[in-house]
Amino acid sequence: MPGIPRSLRNKPITIGGTTVRPGERRTVELELGALYTHTPTNMPVQVLCGRRKGPVLFVSAAIHGDEINGVEIIRRLLKVPALRRMKGTLIAIPVVNMHGFINQSRYLPDRRDLNRCFPGSQKGSLGARVARLFMREIVQNSTHGIDLHTGAIHRSNLPQIRANLDHAETLDLARAFGAPVILNSALRDGSLREAAAAGCTASSR
Ligand SMILES: [Zn+2]
Known part of the structure; x- marks a missing residue:
């Protein structure tokens, strides 16, 4: 990469066995279980590896399957022209x-709540296996995370950020959204946020 000093260059990232190099943008399909029809299912992941080094941020949505505002937020995020100049890596x-x-x-087919299945396991329920896959491929490759939720059905919610506000960097990230409400939110057993807490997250439940 001409023009960028070696010390400022980003590193390649490998997710689901696919390596994405600085300046590249790839879709990676993480394999999930099959449907009852035996139709295979995947979790599509967009990986944008910036040319310059910086944080590795994941942005996720629809961990609760009927909370779909975040799906559209990510679609719009992926179209932002400034991503071409981004420092670091975005995993969407x-x-x-x-x-x-x-x-x-909201739930998996067996009525489990995926956001209570973290950190998951290799041989557990579908939820446990999806959670483990997400931890291994996404969370462990990231320095920061944002998990997007939507107000549950028949409920009106103010836009809000829930995060561990005792963590200075997480508080900074929470403020960056400009949301009307920021909640210091306790971690919930089995949630993505609890499982990722060893790193650094700002997210919701
Ligand atoms: Zn939710």
């Missing part, structure tokens, strides 16, 4: 709970 996951999304349900 528009639909984490693909089974719930297809069924227009």
Whole structure:
């Protein structure tokens, strides 16, 4: 990469066995379980590796399959022209709970809440396996994370950020949204945020 000093160059990132190099943008399909029809399902992940080094941020949505505002937010985010000048790496996951999304349900087909299945396991329920896949491929590759939720059905919510505000960098990230409400939110057992707390996250439930 001419023009960028070696010390400022970004590193390649490998997700789901696919390596994305600085300046590249790729779609990676993480394999999920099959539907009851035996149709295979994937979790599509967009990986944008900037030319210059910086944070590795994941932005995820629809961990609750019927909370779909975040899916559109990510679609718009991926069109922002400034991404071409981005420092660091963006990992965008528009639909984490693909089974719930297809069924227009908050839950997985067995009524488990995916956001109570973290950090997951290799041989557990579908939720446990999806959670483990997300931890291994997304969270462990990231320095920062934003998990987008939507107010539940028949409920009106103010736009809000929920985060661990005792963590200075997380507080900075929370303020950057300009949302009317920022909540210091306790971690919930089994949530993505709890599982990722060893790193640094700003997210919701
Ligand atoms: Zn939610």
